[in-house]
Structure formats: C-alpha cells, structure tokens
Amino acid sequence: MTYLVPLVLIGGLISAGVYLLLDRNLTRMLLGLLLAGNGVNLLILMVGGPSGNPPIRGRTSDGETITADPLAQGMILTAIVISMGIAAFVLALTYRSYRLSRAEEVANDAEDARVSKLSASALDEDQPEPDHHRDTDEPDELDALPGHEGSR
Amino acid sequence: MNGQVLAPLPVLIPTIAAAATLFAGRRPRLQRTIAVLALAAVVAVCGALLYFADRDGTIAVQVGGWGQSVSGMGPLGITLVVDRLSAMMLLVSAIVLLAVVFYAIGQGIRDGDEHQPVSIFLPTYLVLSAGVCTAFLAGDLFNLFVGFEVLLAASFVLLTIGASTERVRAGIAYVMVSMVSSLIFLIGIALIYAATGTLNMAELSVRLDGVPAGTRTALFAVLIVAFGIKAAVFPLSAWLPDSYPTAPAPVTAVFAGLLTKVGVYAIIRAHSLLFPGGAMDRIMLVAALLTMLVGIFGAIAQSDIKRLLSFTLVSHIGYMVFGISLSSALGMAGAIYYVAHHIVVQTTLFLVVGLIERQAGASTLQRLGGLAAASPLLALVFFVPALNLGGIPPFSGFIGKVALLEAGSQDGSVLAWMLVGGSVVTSLLTLYVMARVWTKAFWRPRADAPEGNLSAASPSALLNDTEDIAYADRDDVGRMPVGMLIPTGALIAVGLTLTVLAGPIFAYTERAADEVLDRGRYISAVLGEVR
Numbered sequence: 001m002t003y004l005v006p007l008v009l010i011g012g013l014i015s016a017g018v019y020l021l022l023d024r025n026l027t028r029m030l031l032g033l034l035l036a037g038n039g040v041n042l043l044i045l046m047v048g049g050p051s052g053n054p055p056i057r058g059r060t061s062d063g064e065t066i067t068a069d070p071l072a073q074g075m076i077l078t079a080i081v082i083s084m085g086i087a088a089f090v091l092a093l094t095y096r097s098y099r100l101s102r103a104e105e106v107a108n109d110a111e112d113a114r115v116s117k118l119s120a121s122a123l124d125e126d127q128p129e130p131d132h133h134r135d136t137d138e139p140d141e142l143d144a145l146p147g148h149e150g151s152r
Numbered sequence: 153m154n155g156q157v158l159a160p161l162p163v164l165i166p167t168i169a170a171a172a173t174l175f176a177g178r179r180p181r182l183q184r185t186i187a188v189l190a191l192a193a194v195v196a197v198c199g200a201l202l203y204f205a206d207r208d209g210t211i212a213v214q215v216g217g218w219g220q221s222v223s224g225m226g227p228l229g230i231t232l233v234v235d236r237l238s239a240m241m242l243l244v245s246a247i248v249l250l251a252v253v254f255y256a257i258g259q260g261i262r263d264g265d266e267h268q269p270v271s272i273f274l275p276t277y278l279v280l281s282a283g284v285c286t287a288f289l290a291g292d293l294f295n296l297f298v299g300f301e302v303l304l305a306a307s308f309v310l311l312t313i314g315a316s317t318e319r320v321r322a323g324i325a326y327v328m329v330s331m332v333s334s335l336i337f338l339i340g341i342a343l344i345y346a347a348t349g350t351l352n353m354a355e356l357s358v359r360l361d362g363v364p365a366g367t368r369t370a371l372f373a374v375l376i377v378a379f380g381i382k383a384a385v386f387p388l389s390a391w392l393p394d395s396y397p398t399a400p401a402p403v404t405a406v407f408a409g410l411l412t413k414v415g416v417y418a419i420i421r422a423h424s425l426l427f428p429g430g431a432m433d434r435i436m437l438v439a440a441l442l443t444m445l446v447g448i449f450g451a452i453a454q455s456d457i458k459r460l461l462s463f464t465l466v467s468h469i470g471y472m473v474f475g476i477s478l479s480s481a482l483g484m485a486g487a488i489y490y491v492a493h494h495i496v497v498q499t500t501l502f503l504v505v506g507l508i509e510r511q512a513g514a515s516t517l518q519r520l521g522g523l524a525a526a527s528p529l530l531a532l533v534f535f536v537p538a539l540n541l542g543g544i545p546p547f548s549g550f551i552g553k554v555a556l557l558e559a560g561s562q563d564g565s566v567l568a569w570m571l572v573g574g575s576v577v578t579s580l581l582t583l584y585v586m587a588r589v590w591t592k593a594f595w596r597p598r599a600d601a602p603e604g605n606l607s608a609a610s611p612s613a614l615l616n617d618t619e620d621i622a623y624a625d626r627d628d629v630g631r632m633p634v635g636m637l638i639p640t641g642a643l644i645a646v647g648l649t650l651t652v653l654a655g656p657i658f659a660y661t662e663r664a665a666d667e668v669l670d671r672g673r674y675i676s677a678v679l680g681e682v683r
Binding site for chain 1: 305308317331332334338397456
C-alpha cells in the first residue's frame, strides 16, 4: 500500500506529461517534458528503497538501521540538472520561434508537405511547381531589437 | 604505458579543449588550433587504445579507484571499459570527427565567419566529441545515459546554430523526440536498478541472469525502445529525415555518421552483454526489415539530396540491426564492420553535399544539373562514396553486406531469409537512388532542371538564411575550397582503406564479435575475478 500511492502518482505525472507532449504548442510541450521528467525522478526515488532510513552509515534514524541509498538520489540530482538545462534551451527556442514567426506552434515541414503532395499527384520532380515564398517578416540580424524586426 | 592510463583521455581531452576554445572565443585562429590538436590527439589515443585492447584484451578503469569497495556490491563508481568493439567505434568516430572539424574550419575560413556566431561552434563540437566518446567508453548504464545527454545537449546547439526559422522548427522536433527517448532510457535505468540494485554493466550481466525471464524481457524492451529512437529504427525513425537536413553540412555529416551509431552501439551492448539469449530477436528482425524498406522507399520519393541521404541513413540502420539480432558471431562481426563502413561513407556523402551546395547553389534535384561537366573532380568525389553506399563489389559496403547475407543464410530461418531478400532489394534500391542523383545532378544539363535558373544567393554556411537569385547572377563563392575538399578526400581514402585492408579489418571485427558474445571476458575484466 505504501508503494501504491507513489506509483499511482508517478503514473499520473507521466501520463499528463505525455498528453501535453503530444500538443503542438511549445510551452505545453515543455511542461509535458517537465512533468514526465519529474515522474521518472520520483520513480528512481521509489526504487531506492523505503523512506526513513538514516543517510549516514552506522547511525539509526527512528529505529531504522539500513543506510539510505545515496545512488538513487545522486541519479535524480543528475537528471534534474540535465532537465533544467534542457528546459532553459527549450525556452530560448520558444522565444526565438515566437520572434521569428509570431507563433509558438511547431510548423509543418515544408519540404515534407511538398513531397507528399507530389506523390499524391504522381508527379516526378521534373515538373516545376508554384514557388512558395516564405513570410519575410523576420529579423535581419540575430540580435535585432524588438520592434525593429524586418525593418531594413 | 598501458591502456589503463589512456582510457579516460578520449573524454578528458575534448572536454578540456572545449573549455579552452570557449576562453579563446575572440581569437579564431587559436581556437581552431586547439580544436584540431585536441581531436588529433584523440585519434592518436584511440589508435593506441585499439592496439592495447587487441593485444591485452579488455581494459577496465575504475575512475577514482572506486572499484571493489564493498564485497558483493559491484563497483560503486564510474567504470570505463575498452574492449575491441568500443576501441574500434572510438577510433572510427575520432577519425570522422577530425576530418569534419577540418572541413568546418575550411568552410569557415573561406566564408569569413566574423559575422556569424561561430565562436560557439568549436566548443560545442568538442563537447559533442566528448559525449560520443563517453557513450562508447561507459561501463555502467548511468554513465551511458550521461554520455547520451552530453552529446544530445551539444547536438541541440549545433542543429539550431544561427536559429533560422527552418532550423528552429527542426530543432524543436529533434529536442522533443530526443528528450522523450532519454526519459524512456531513464525509466529503463530505474526499473533495472529496482530489479537488480546495480547499474554497472558487468555486475548487471551477472545479476540479470537471476531475474525472472518475463521481467528480463520487459526491461530489455524498455531499453530497446529508448535506443531504437536514438538509432532511428523504423517505427521510431520519423524524426530523423525531418530534422537533420536543415543543419549546416558539417553538422549534418557528423550527426549522420555518429549519433545514430551511438544508438546502434548501445543496442549491441544491451543485446549481447545485458540480455543475451535473443528474447527480442524476432521483433528486432521484423523492425530491421521494415527499417530497410521504409527508409529506402522514403529516399526514392525525395528530391532534396540532404533529405534523400537522411532516408538512406535510416534504411541502412536496418542492416546493422539485422546483423545484431541474428545473435551469431558472423552476424555480429558483419554488423560491426557495417557500422564502421557506414559511419565513414555516410559522413563523406553529407560532406560532398556541402560541396555540391557551394558549386551549384542548391542541394535539390529540381535545381541541379550539369555538375559532371562543371566539375569532374566533384563528380568523382560523389561517385566513389555513392557506389560504396550502394554496395558495388570492390567497396566496403559490398563486403559488409556479403557478411550479413552469409550470416542470414547460415541462420536459415524463414525470417532470416526474408531479411536476406530485403537486404538485396534495399541494396538495389540504394543504387537506384544514387544513380538517380547521378543522372539528374551530374549528367543532365542544368537548363533541363525545372528550377535550374534559380540558386541560393550565398553559399550554405553555418548561419544559413538566404533568398533565391538567378543562377547567372550568383557571385563566385569559392566553389571547391581546398580546405573542404581535402577532408572529404581523406574520408574517401579511409573508406577505401576499409576495402584495401578488408582482410585484417574483418578479422578484427570477428575477434571483436567473439569478445562481445563471450561475456566472461568483459565481466572478469571489470569485476576482477571470474564469478
């Protein structure tokens, strides 16, 4: 029973995370990643043994004598640090995507769409097709100031 | 001097060099020198490691001396292990990394990269090298995870360098898929830790034998899904052709060569060291067949050469999974040889696409034409690795495929014969795809190409966001810079060496396969005594 509650919690966290990850909105995807990551971290903590054990060898804590597993906690720490770094990177990407296209949704791959359209009409790539110009409302420089985008 | 001293160096040298290049960010020349020297040193170290691992057997290093601290607990600290397989992977990767850094530097010098955010390119590239080497050296699962994360974090930065619209779009998908695979790997690690209480691979392979068969297979399945995403095995491969083609040529080349092969290497380790007995072999064989066929059918439909090559990359991963999941010595030897061959040839082809882009201002078949007349040298540089990938007899692709076909016919089961058939079909279709690129891009006149009059305004560089101009109005961009041509040529030479020295190299991969399949040597090298 003591195992069941955290396991249900972990399952809930991961399924919520997966649900959010399936979205196209970047912020939701990031939240999904964080939720699922925390679920996995809890799973590792669970795996490290029951709670209440002393962290120092040869001591007792509340009658418990088995030393707490430091390895599980070390692994969680590493995983937390990694997911923090990746979260920062995803946030930077989100901001960049917003600056470039005024949207934080993941767009379709243009070349992919073109190829699937070709296969639908059974054309070879020798056939020319209408040229789709990209939206040019984007900053000229990497460090363009807000409000100056595409002004040149 | 023995292997134990050298084993940590392939991780240490690039890490220190990454820090040094970061400090030297404002002095490009010093930065380049450090990067090249560091990667050359890694090549030398990996060569020495390969020699020692072949002569003395498996080398195991307990980092910081945290070895047998508690009896019966297994090593507590980080373990680095070099056996013949990892030594070979290290050496081939180091050679490819060195060649590509020369190519990238050659491209940067030609383009005058002072306007581009490239001061982070070399440090990130070195971190990527350190991550790849960590993954190949890792003797415990968590260290393997850390190696994956290091190389992934570096690859995120490299893939989105310059952060143009297209790269951000591709980068987001790549980041999300990679992180999901890392989470699945982490779940696998947690479950394995719960089942056995250790993560050291040698100790695990002893303890997992005592775990009930059903649990073992479930654990194996979790790891295979995680590694399958990284290696781009069919149902989990859709992310790859979507994200790789947008990156700059040297970045795509090194990703295509190395990152998926790290996944294949992890599959080899999980399949032979941790979970021997082939519980998942049938599923993996079916996945291998589908990977080959779906990948190559995808390649046929493409007109952008970079995307086309990304699909052939997926397709040829199927060959390696095929060899691994036969669970025989010859199959494993063939798979290991094929990994080495494919790292070199796929990297070379992506580098050649970089050259094509400079020469013709495009990488799509809709715009290319007349390249054989425009530059016979470029035609030669494309032709040799293309035939190699297609598996034409004198080249290493043929040798690897023959070994795999032989292993498949030795196995003799219906499924194995289906894979033999699938391999032959895939090989022929690869040749067809390469021939299509050849006839369209190299033989027909440019005027016949549907968009042949268009061209990118500036050469594809690290920061790549240009518009289209008429082909005739294009400035001379340095069409075949020597700094880019020489590394490409060097990699072609390495690919040919795999043919010329095929006897000794294949004998080595056979020894490596024996060692991989005989777990006792790995276990006794790490744990000290035979248990």
